[in-house]
Amino acid sequence: MKDDRDYSYNEIETFELVQKYEELIRQNKSFFFDVLEFEAIINYYLDNEELANASESIRVAIGMHPYSSEIQLLKAELFITEKKYSDALVILDFLEQIHAEKSEVLFLKGQAFFNMNNFIKADENFAKSIEACTEEKSELVYRISSIYFVEEELNTAIRYLLEAHRLDPNHFATLFDLAYSFEKINEIEKSYYYYNKLLDLYPFTQNVWYNLGIVLTKQGKFDEAIEAYDYCIAIDPEYNSAYHNKANTLASIERYKEATSVFQELILLEPENPRIYCSLGECYEKTEKFEQALEMYNKTISIDPAFAEAYYGIGIIMNERKQPNLALDFIKKSIALESEQYDFWLGLGKVYYELNNIEEALKAYREATILNPDEPDAYLALAEIYLYQEKFRDVECMFDELGPKFEGNASMKVLNAAALYLSHRRKEALDELKVAKRIDPTSIDDFFSIVSVINDDDFVNQTKQL
Structure with missing residues (x-):
């Protein structure tokens, strides 16, 4: 639908005109409206997606103005909508x-x-439309971009948006859609550029600050992201999503005390949101305030008895309190509710391992690798169990199958080096440790915390020279 129609009526006048039209229809009275008035009425119905009313008003309008190309154009627009x-x-x-x-x-x-x-024909006609346009060309190009934008054809949308921006460098919607589109196609630097350009022009726009916060988080600029969320909240103290993102960002960088304060503010805004209580519980858990954490997890469950993460959180606390059997019950409950959560299976494997139920631990860790093959923790846990079982070849085979996926993971290199050394393959172990040390200089110490090297001073000295 056309976004910027050439009305002769403002919004209130249009509404009053529609009411007058509908009253005359209801009373079945004879009436006359000119083409301009019908355009206003029909556009009102189209813009509000009242398609039956739009169709009827077009029928009436054509009856009065059978040769009006403007009414025919609106009929074509209705057909497109239908x-x-x-x-x-x-x-x-x-x-x-x-x-x-x-x-x-x-x-x-x-x-x-x-x-x-x-x-192809769409692009041809859009190009002709731009060529034929004699006024407000930037608005037309933006409208074309919106068609592609809505359907997430973002590369083409960006092509039109850049042209619209060239024609009108200060157009808010063009700049916003450019920033958003670049973010979605993961061109984060360009997204950052256009959001900042927007803020230079419109500094008190809360949703721009909010989106900039998301982009800064993706760039790893967490302090700046938190500052962006603060600006958003300062402009609109009830912008709940900004509180959520700020709190989650703080928690992700382990600033749990600050995250706790933000989650507590959020509770005032959303007192029945179980997610907030669960996240607050996790912050308390991470800072070993277990009683408060349990209170929050139980509050979560009281609001939503099927909130799996709360049961998992209780399970983790039970395990920390050396109550592994209780921990097992709660983690199994969380898996019964959400069976495809990687972390739940990882936690289950850990508890089974601590209960010395090695086979069940292996099953849990293997399930975790299936659910998320791109996360290293479950593979590391499997490798540690294989080492414990002296299945050194299994460690090597698993890492060989993974190939270069975790090439930059020092812990995997260390565990593989341990398996190689214990298989009496010292040179290969040293090669692995050399790579591990390049990734993380402390990895040699990790190796010696895993492997007891007795009466092998030559190997120890060689590791010092890596």
Whole structure:
């Protein structure tokens, strides 16, 4: 639908006109509206997605103004909205020959072809529409970009957005969509650039500060991200998502005390949100305030008895309190509720291992690797068990199968080196340790915490020279 129509009526006047029209229809009275008035009425219905009313008002309008190309154009727009693309194109092909505003006709043709997945013809008609446009060209280009943007054809959307930006460098929606689109295609630096450009022009726009916070988090600039969320909250103290993101960012960088304060603020805004209580419980858990953590996890469950993470959190605390059997019950409950959570299976494996139930621990860790093959922790846990079982070849085979996936993980190199050394393959072990030390200089110490090297001073000296 056209975003910037040339009304002669403001919003209130249009609403009053529609009410007058509907009252005359209800009373079945004779009346007359000119083309401009019908355009306002029909556009009102189209913009509010009242398609039956739009269709009826078009029928009435054509009865009064059978030769109006403006009403026919709106009929074509209705057909596009109703997915009657062939019917729309019949009208638009005719209007292309006679209508004064060819640009709008060609735009609608492009939209129809786009919705029919005929992207070549869509692009052709959009290009002709831009060429034919004599005024407000930047707005037209932005409208075209929006068609691609809504359907997440972001690379094409960006092409049109950049042109719209060239024509009107200060247009808010163009800059916002550019920043958002670049973020979505993971061109984070460009996204950062356009959000900052927006803030130079519109510094008190809370959702821009919020989105900038997300981009800064992706860049690893956590302090700046938190500052961006603070600006968002300062502009709009009830922008709940900013509190969520700020708290989660603080928790992710282990600033649990500050995260706790933000989650407590959030409780005032969303007192029945179980997610907040659970996250607050996790902050207390991480700072070993177990009683408060349990209180928050139980509060979570009282609001939502099926909130799996709360049961898991209780299980972790029970395990920390050396009550592994209780821990097992709670973690199993969490898995019964959400069976595809990687962390739950990882935690289950740890508890089984501490209960010396090695086979069940192995099963849990293997399930975790299936659920998330790109996370290293479950593989590391498996390798440690294989070492404990003296299955050194299994360690080597597992790491060989993983190939270069975790090439930059020093812990995996250390465990592989341990298996190689214990298999009496000292040179290969040293090669692995050399790579591990390059990744993390403390990894040699990790090796000696795993392997007791007795009466092998030569090997110890060689590790010192790595």
